[in-house]
Amino acid sequence: xxxxxxxxxxxxxxxxxxxxxxxxxxxxxxxxxxxxxxxxxxxxxxxxxxxxxxxxxxxxxxxxxxxxxxxxxxxxxxxxxxxxxxxxxxxxxxxxxxxxxxxxxxxxxxxxxxxxxxxxxxxxxxxxxxxxxxxxxxxxxxxxxxxxxxxxxxxxxxxxxxxxxxxxxxxxxxxxxxxxxxxxxxxxxxxxxxxxxxxxxxxxxxxxxxxxxxxxxxxxxxxxxxxxxxxxxxxxxxxxxxxxxxxxxxxxxxxxxxxxxxxxxxxxxxxxxxxxxxxxxxxxxxxxxxxxxxxxxxxxxxxxxxxxxxxxxxxxxxxxxxxxxxxxxxxxxxxxxxxxxxxxxxxxxxxxxxxxxxxxx
Numbered sequence: 001x002x003x004x005x006x007x008x009x010x011x012x013x014x015x016x017x018x019x020x021x022x023x024x025x026x027x028x029x030x031x032x033x034x035x036x037x038x039x040x041x042x043x044x045x046x047x048x049x050x051x052x053x054x055x056x057x058x059x060x061x062x063x064x065x066x067x068x069x070x071x072x073x074x075x076x077x078x079x080x081x082x083x084x085x086x087x088x089x090x091x092x093x094x095x096x097x098x099x100x101x102x103x104x105x106x107x108x109x110x111x112x113x114x115x116x117x118x119x120x121x122x123x124x125x126x127x128x129x130x131x132x133x134x135x136x137x138x139x140x141x142x143x144x145x146x147x148x149x150x151x152x153x154x155x156x157x158x159x160x161x162x163x164x165x166x167x168x169x170x171x172x173x174x175x176x177x178x179x180x181x182x183x184x185x186x187x188x189x190x191x192x193x194x195x196x197x198x199x200x201x202x203x204x205x206x207x208x209x210x211x212x213x214x215x216x217x218x219x220x221x222x223x224x225x226x227x228x229x230x231x232x233x234x235x236x237x238x239x240x241x242x243x244x245x246x247x248x249x250x251x252x253x254x255x256x257x258x259x260x261x262x263x264x265x266x267x268x269x270x271x272x273x274x275x276x277x278x279x280x281x282x283x284x285x286x287x288x289x290x291x292x293x294x295x296x297x298x299x300x301x302x303x304x305x306x307x308x309x310x311x312x313x314x315x316x317x318x319x320x321x322x323x324x325x326x327x328x329x330x331x332x333x334x335x336x337x338x339x340x341x342x343x344x345x346x347x348x349x350x351x352x353x354x355x356x357x358x359x360x361x
Contacts, residue, residue, distance in 0.1 A: 021246070029265055032265035033269070037231050048217050054229075057233045061201075062197040077190075079188060091199065093180050095207035097177035101171060101174040104173075116171040134253060143291075149292075189244045189248045201232075254299070264289060
């Protein structure tokens with residue numbers, strides 16, 4: 001019985017981890033769609049208005065999704081008052097980061113902003129470690145380094161494109177904001193995903209829309225509004241939805257590492273849509289990304305250690321003393337030690353055994 005329960009727990013844990021890896025990668029795929037199609041729409045929509053419509057499309061779209069889900073699908077609790085600091089932080093940081101990024105692009109170059117944008121992975125991981133006490137294994141750190149190198153190689157256009165200026169500092173500040181935002185979202189990722197994405201999308205969208213009005217950006221034609229919001233639902237709404245679900249199991253640092261494949265998908269889409277060439281640096285970066293992704297997957301699926309717990313319960317019934325034992329396995333990865341965890345018991349089998357013991361007595 002011990003072996004059966006142990007194997008069942010291992011299989012359940014592995015399936016959950018593998019499913020979360022797939023969700024993180026699908027989130028990256030969904031987000032990568034936004035880059036080439038946003039480039040097309042930006043000819044008709046201002047940058048701040050575009051950000052607002054993408055976020056609003058995400059929030060409203062996922063809100064409509066929630067109306068059609070089965071009640072049995074709701075397995076997580078709603079957000080509560082104790083989650084409010086993380087919710088507010090998530091929304092404020094999601095508004096602030098794009099603003100800082102716009103200042104950075106205005107003061108610097110787009111290639112410089114693209115290069116420094118890779119700092120988000122590192123910022124998320126460092127903040128997860130030092131602020132939110134999410135332990136990170138050596139293998140995952142090596143994976144993060146390879147993934148960051150891959151992103152740097154992909155966006156690097158020569159040393160003359162890099163200029164550490166006020167514009168660069170604003171871009172770095174934006175990446176730090178997104179690093180904190182990823183970790184804030186991680187702290188509430190166990191709650192209802194629909195509610196998280198709706199709040200994130202609607203309120204961040206309203207914030208970006210206010211900024212658009214301050215910058216005197218007018219709203220585009222209805223057809224472009226509809227297209228931008230549809231793009232937002234796919235590339236932001238569904239992407240954030242899957243990202244949050246992945247964070248429940250993987251944590252902020254690891255999910256961010258998997259999510260970093262989106263520049264490669266974006267480059268491939270640009271190759272097919274805009275006929276942009278794939279340079280040698282792309283394939284060098286792809287090699288680094290594959291190494292990092294493989295290390296991250298191994299780190300995700302490896303089972304570091306487990307503890308076997310045994311509890312014996314004694315009760316008296318009809319003058320007879322009975323006892324039955326519950327044995328369960330508790331397996332976890334060492335870099336999730338600060339998170340709450342649950343145990344999986346085979347109660348039906350144990351109750352049948354206890355009943356058999358009762359009749360035998």
